[in-house]
Amino acid sequence: MLDRLVAAIPSGYWTSYGVLAELLGTGARVVGTRLSTGGGPGAYRVLRADGSVSAGFHWSNPHETRSVREILESEGVEFTGAGRARPEYRLGPADLEDLLDISAAAAYEEER
Template structure:
């Protein structure tokens, strides 16, 4: 049986942000350290992919990036949503540093992220690789989103 490929850094970011608890935040640099990339590369990925929970990634000083844009269904800002989740901001717009997760915390969120080989095949009989986490999204019997099930 073939070995699953190395996880792409983008997949690791997606998994971390999918599992980032409400009322917590991290910085671009911390997320970059957790996945082996620089903060600018992380910011570029988040700005182009519409990744879930990207609003929880702030600048290292705890401020929402000036360049952060999203299409919130209720037209709320990232700061408004974070405040509703329980993150307090000081007068200069910095998020509570006690709610910040560092690279070690983010790596811990990936602890249960294991590669698997999906048993279904697509196209020309090539195996489809995917990922399963220990979260509620777990797909038993080796099948997951990669096979469309």
């Protein structure tokens, strides 16, 4: 289910580890660990709650030379002077549920 949630994040938006964790009924660290070991396409759209890139983030494609910020900016996400993605581009739990037409309970049950 995590892969479906990450894949549902459209270009020009981001979400946080905590939002994904809330939908899955788990912790943000669990989500971060899972994404760091095989996040797949779109994992760069998952940031820390404050819009910053996690220090533990690394590309699954070793040939990727662009930064997360460069890619998100190319998709239209704006950043603050402090280098954080602006919150108006952040998707919350309800936004992701709408994109996948699921409920938090269904996401949790499917993950189990």
